[in-house]
Amino acid sequence: MTLATTWSAALDGVGGHLVRVEAHLAGGLPGTSVIGMGDAAVSQARDRVRAAVLNSGRKWPDKRITLALSPAALPKKGAGFDLALAVAVLEADSDTSCAATGTAVLLGELGLDGAVRPIRGVLPLLLAARAAGRTHALVPVANLPEAALSGLQVRGVRTLDDLLAHFAGERGRLVTDPEVIPAPEPAIADLADVLGQPEARAALELAAAGGHHLAMIGPPGAGKTMLATRLPGLLPGLDGESSLEVTAVHSVAGTLAEQTPLITRPPFVDPHHSASLAAVIGGGSGWIRPGSVSLAHRGVLFLDEAPEFRPTVLDGLRQPLESGGVLLARASGVVRYPARFQLVVAANPCPCAAARDVDCTCASGVRRRYLSRISGPLLDRIDIRIDLPPLDPIALTGATGRPEDTATVAQRVLAARHRAAQRWKGTPWRVNADVPGPVIRRCWGGKRSHTDLVDRAVRAGRLTGRGYDRVLRLALTSADLAGRDVPDRGDVTRALVLRCPEEL
CATH class of the missing domain: 1.10.8 (Helicase, Ruva Protein; domain 3)
Structure with a gap:
C-alpha cells in the first residue's frame, strides 16, 4: 500500500470532532510533512513518531511521506494524534491492511521510546466519536478509566509495540479492564461548626435551594468563609448528564484524578484574589484553557476578599452569570466553555477590617470606594445580599445550643429542589435561579x-x-x-x- 487511513479526534472547547488521519508514501527525496492546520505540537509529531517507530524495532519508510489531518480547516492542537499518525505510516508501508485500524479511534502521545503517554480531554473526544457512530477506541492506559465513561468499547495501550502486535493478531497485549478505584466519600464541612449568624445560615439555605448567587459582607471572623465552604455540602449530587458535563470540563483542563475520574459532587472553586482574567474567565495564548468559571460549572465559585480582585476580573463575570457559558475569542480561534455556576462573594466592609464599626479608622470615602470595587452591574446580578454582624459572645461559648448540621439542612434543600423540578418539568430548567x-x-x-x-x-x-x-x-x-x-x-x-x- 502507499495510502492508509486511521482515525483520531480533535478538541473544540468541551466538544470534539472526528479527524481522518491519512498517510501517503511516494518516491523522491525522503522526508516527512504534516498538513492540516496543526499547531507546533502536531508539526513536531513527525520527529516523535519516527523515533518511536525506530525504538519499537520497526523500520521507518525511506520515502517521501505526507501526513494529512482532515477536515483541513479545523485547527488541531496537542500531541494526541501521534498514535494514529504512527499506525497510518506503518500501514501505508506494509503490503496488508488491518480492518481494525480503519474503524478504531486512536488517541495518545508517543514518547521517543515508543511509550504511549496520556493526553487531556479523552472523555469529550470519545463522546464526539460515539456521536459520529464509532464503537471502539484505543487510548493510553493512564486514560483508560476516564475513557470507560464514554460508553465505547475501549482498550488501553502501553507502548506502540504492544499496539502493533495486537493488530498482528497477538492476544493479551492491550489492557481491557480499567483499574477503577471507588471514589472515597468526600469530606463535607459541617454547617454545625458555624456558630451564631442565624440570618446568614437561613440565607445560605435559601441560596442552596434555588441556586441563587450570594454576597456576604462583614468583619473578619464573622463566618463568611466558613459559610461559603459549607454550601457544596448542602447541594444535591450531580445527575448522570451533569456529571459527564463537569467531568469533560475538568478533563480538558487536565485536573481529573486518574483512578476516579467521574465527578459526582458539585465542584467548589475558590481562586486567589491575585488571579488573572485568563485564569478566572479562561483563555491563554495558543491553547485556550477553561478558567475558574468553567471549572465551577454545576458547582460553586467562591470569591473571598472580592474587592481585592482586579475590576476587569470581577466585571468579566457579568456575562457568564447571565448566559451560563463563556465565549473566548482569540486569534487562534473561538471556543465556548460552559459556566453555569453559583457565585458566592465575601468582602470586608472596609480596608482596615475592624471587628466593629466603632473601631474603624477608614474615612467614609475610603469605605465607599472599597466596596465600590464590586461594580453595580455585578451586584445587580447577585440575588442575595446580607450583612454579617460580629459574632455574639454567647454564640462563641455554645450557650445557645448546637446549630443544625449539614445533613438536616440538606434534606430540606433536596425537598425544595424536587418541588422546583416538578414546577419546571418539561422545560430546560431545574432550579428557580436559572x-x-x-x-x-x-x-x-x-x-x-x-x-x-x-x-x-x-x-x-x-x-x-x-x-x-x-x-x-x-x-x-x-x-x-x-x-x-x-x-x-x-x-x-x-x-x-x-x-x-x-x-x-
Whole structure:
C-alpha cells in the first residue's frame, strides 16, 4: 500500500470532532510533512513518531511521506494524534491492511521510546466519536478509566509495540479492564461548626435551594468563609448528564484524578484574589484553557476578599452569570466553555477590617470606594445580599445550643429542589435561579397584592427590572422551602429583605 487511513479526534472547547488521519508514501527525496492546520505540537509529531517507530524495532519508510489531518480547516492542537499518525505510516508501508485500524479511534502521545503517554480531554473526544457512530477506541492506559465513561468499547495501550502486535493478531497485549478505584466519600464541612449568624445560615439555605448567587459582607471572623465552604455540602449530587458535563470540563483542563475520574459532587472553586482574567474567565495564548468559571460549572465559585480582585476580573463575570457559558475569542480561534455556576462573594466592609464599626479608622470615602470595587452591574446580578454582624459572645461559648448540621439542612434543600423540578418539568430548567425573567413573570403564582412592596421599590429606583425578577425567583424558592406551591406575602417580603434590605 502507499495510502492508509486511521482515525483520531480533535478538541473544540468541551466538544470534539472526528479527524481522518491519512498517510501517503511516494518516491523522491525522503522526508516527512504534516498538513492540516496543526499547531507546533502536531508539526513536531513527525520527529516523535519516527523515533518511536525506530525504538519499537520497526523500520521507518525511506520515502517521501505526507501526513494529512482532515477536515483541513479545523485547527488541531496537542500531541494526541501521534498514535494514529504512527499506525497510518506503518500501514501505508506494509503490503496488508488491518480492518481494525480503519474503524478504531486512536488517541495518545508517543514518547521517543515508543511509550504511549496520556493526553487531556479523552472523555469529550470519545463522546464526539460515539456521536459520529464509532464503537471502539484505543487510548493510553493512564486514560483508560476516564475513557470507560464514554460508553465505547475501549482498550488501553502501553507502548506502540504492544499496539502493533495486537493488530498482528497477538492476544493479551492491550489492557481491557480499567483499574477503577471507588471514589472515597468526600469530606463535607459541617454547617454545625458555624456558630451564631442565624440570618446568614437561613440565607445560605435559601441560596442552596434555588441556586441563587450570594454576597456576604462583614468583619473578619464573622463566618463568611466558613459559610461559603459549607454550601457544596448542602447541594444535591450531580445527575448522570451533569456529571459527564463537569467531568469533560475538568478533563480538558487536565485536573481529573486518574483512578476516579467521574465527578459526582458539585465542584467548589475558590481562586486567589491575585488571579488573572485568563485564569478566572479562561483563555491563554495558543491553547485556550477553561478558567475558574468553567471549572465551577454545576458547582460553586467562591470569591473571598472580592474587592481585592482586579475590576476587569470581577466585571468579566457579568456575562457568564447571565448566559451560563463563556465565549473566548482569540486569534487562534473561538471556543465556548460552559459556566453555569453559583457565585458566592465575601468582602470586608472596609480596608482596615475592624471587628466593629466603632473601631474603624477608614474615612467614609475610603469605605465607599472599597466596596465600590464590586461594580453595580455585578451586584445587580447577585440575588442575595446580607450583612454579617460580629459574632455574639454567647454564640462563641455554645450557650445557645448546637446549630443544625449539614445533613438536616440538606434534606430540606433536596425537598425544595424536587418541588422546583416538578414546577419546571418539561422545560430546560431545574432550579428557580436559572429560569428567565419573562417566564418567571408569566408563571408567577402569587397574588398581585403580595408584590406591592416590590412595586414600590421599583418605582423608588431601588430595584431594577433584573432585580424585580430575582425577587420573584427568591420568593418562589422561599415557598419551596416552606412546602408551598404558591408564594405568600411573607415569602415576597423575605425575598425583598434579602435583595435590598434598605427598602424595609
